[in-house]
Amino acid sequence: xxDNANTPSESLFGSCPVPRxxxxxxxxxxxxxxxxxxxxxxxxxxPAFDNRVLSALEDQATLDFPPCGETFNIxxxxxxxxxxxxDSYVIRPIFxxxxxxxxxxxxxxxxxxxxxxxxxxxLSAAFILEEGxxxxxLQRIVAxxxxxxxxxxxxxxxxDTKVVDRGKGDQIFITTSGIGLVPEGRNLSIRSAQPxxxxxxxxTIGDHGIAIMSVREGIEFExxxxxxxxxxxxxxxxxxEACPTIRCMRDPTRGGLSSAxxxxxxxxxxxxxxxxxxxxxxxxxRGACEMLGLDPLYVANEGKxxxxxxxxxxxxxVEAMRKxxxxxxxxxxxxxxxxxSGMVIxxxxxxxxxxxxxxxxxxxxxIC
Numbered sequence: 129x130x131d132n133a134n135t136p137s138e139s140l141f142g143s144c145p146v147p148r149x150x151x152x153x154x155x156x157x158x159x160x161x162x163x164x165x166x167x168x169x170x171x172x173x174x175p176a177f178d179n180r181v182l183s184a185l186e187d188q189a190t191l192d193f194p195p196c197g198e199t200f201n202i203x204x205x206x207x208x209x210x211x212x213x214x215d216s217y218v219i220r221p222i223f224x225x226x227x228x229x230x231x232x233x234x235x236x237x238x239x240x241x242x243x244x245x246x247x248x249x250x251l252s253a254a255f256i257l258e259e260g261x262x263x264x265x266l267q268r269i270v271a272x273x274x275x276x277x278x279x280x281x282x283x284x285x286x287x288d289t290k291v292v293d294r295g296k297g298d299q300i301f302i303t304t305s306g307i308g309l310v311p312e313g314r315n316l317s318i319r320s321a322q323p324x325x326x327x328x329x330x331x332t333i334g335d336h337g338i339a340i341m342s343v344r345e346g347i348e349f350e351x352x353x354x355x356x357x358x359x360x361x362x363x364x365x366x367x368x369e370a371c372p373t374i375r376c377m378r379d380p381t382r383g384g385l386s387s388a389x390x391x392x393x394x395x396x397x398x399x400x401x402x403x404x405x406x407x408x409x410x411x412x413x414r415g416a417c418e419m420l421g422l423d424p425l426y427v428a429n430e431g432k433x434x435x436x437x438x439x440x441x442x443x444x445x446v447e448a449m450r451k452x453x454x455x456x457x458x459x460x461x462x463x464x465x466x467x468x469s470g471m472v473i474x475x476x477x478x479x480x481x482x483x484x485x486x487x488x489x490x491x492x493x494x495i496c
Contacts, residue, residue: 154261159291168289172263176270177277181285189286191250207312211246213237214305220494222269222299225339226354229302230269232430232496234276234284235359236381237306242364243377243433245316246308248280253304254288258297269300280359282306314368320375321396323466326442328435330363330449331356331457333385334413337427337492341420349412356431363454367435370448375436379429381496383487386425388434389462389472390486399468402484404477406461425474426487428495436464 157164174183181189215237222229234251241248253273257266277284335356342353360379368374376396380388385407393400409424417424431454437445442460449455472484 152263154257154259154263154266154291156259156291156293158257159289165289172266172270173287173289176274177284177287179283179285181283182287189250189252191285209310209312211241211244211308211310212305213240213244214303215240216301216303217496218298218301218494219340219496220298221340221343222265224343224355225352226336227357227430228269228272229300230272231276232355232357233302233304234273234280234282235357236430236496237304238276238280238282239360239379239381239430239433241306241308242359242361243316243379244308244310245314245364245368245377246310247365248282248306248308248361250307251277251282251284251304252286252288252306253284253302255290256297256301256303257289257291258299259291259294261299266300276359280361282361314372316374316376318376318378318392318395321392321398321436321464322375322438323398323464324439325375325398325436325464326439326460327389327400327402327462327464328437328442328445328449329385329407329459329461330360330433330435330455331431332408332410332413333380333429333432334409334417334424334427335432336430337384337422337495338413338416340428340495341416341492345420347416347419349416351412353410353412353416356429358431358454360431360433360454363449363452364433366448366452366455367445371437371441371445373438373441374445375438377433377435379433381430382428384424384426384428385434386423386472386484387486389484390470392434392436393464393472394470396464397469398464398466399470400462400464400472402462402472402474404474406459408457408459422491425484426491428492430496434461439463 158168217229217233219229219232238248339353339355378388389400446458449458473481474484475481
């Protein structure tokens with residue numbers, strides 16, 4: 129036995145290598161919960177979403193309630209209630225004209241709160257990253273999320289990161305949850321529509337779905353068609369200030385306008401008549417739908433909403449919406465009736481009528 133028998137060998141040290149830090153892609157070790165995970169958090173997420181709550185790096189976000197600050201006075205909202213929502217985003221491709229999976233994840237969750245009449249306040253984000261994802265792409269997505277948060281005035285306060293084997297995750301999946309505040313006396317619900325109400329839409333339909341399809345299929349338009357991905361929080365604020373009598377709002381994402389209307393008709397037990405000529409659709413979207421054999425009513429949107437409002441308030445609501453950048457093409461597209469409970473019927477441009485059912489199956493997979 130040698131004199132240095134009690135001295136650890138070089139081979140023993142070599143069996144536990146120090147994680148390398150010069151990486152430019154996601155490694156499996158980034159999901160280990162160890163040094164590489166810690167490095168990714170401090171390198172990528174904390175600089176982007178820096179705030180007092182997130183930077184504490186606790187296992188939970190401990191939030192002040194009621195919220196306080198120069199721009200938020202809880203006294204204005206009386207006995208407010210909390211709204212809470214969650215959603216996952218698996219879109220392909222992860223970058224598309226008008227946005228990316230990051231802005232989509234933030235805006236989509238904010239919009240679910242906003243159409244319920246809530247003031248969005250806080251978000252969480254959980255990332256499923258695929259081994260090999262370029263860090264440059266992740267940084268671009270994170271920056272996009274930060275911009276979307278800043279635009280909507282919300283704070284991302286907690287999150288999580290996991291890594292899956294190469295080929296098992298399709299680059300990146302994101303799950304976001306959101307918390308908002310519903311002011312006292314505000315009770316929007318898809319069960320609240322009444323016969324004789326008007327249905328208002330905020331703008332053109334199908335932009336998001338066709339923008340995604342144009343990238344996948346290499347379809348070119350004379351003009352650049354972009355996704356309508358945007359936060360609706362400020363638009364809903366303007367709408368509710370101008371017209372507190374709004375009965376319900378809905379964002380027609382997956383399943384498009386048809387699913388949103390069918391869900392409302394079923395929940396409220398009313399019939400819905402919509403006018404094909406009144407529904408705003410971009411010519412390039414209409415043309416692409418005809419070429420691909422798609423119905424625009426079933427194509428996804430990510431920055432549009434429908435609102436149900438009493439007849440006497442419809443014109444005032446549309447006028448207020450058209451003064452907002454996201455509502456310039458707002459229009460009344462239909463009405464609710466006592467007959468045909470739970471059904472949606474469209475009057476065609478040539479005068480006929482057809483039943484509009486909910487989407488059966490998947491027209492455009494991996495759309496959000």
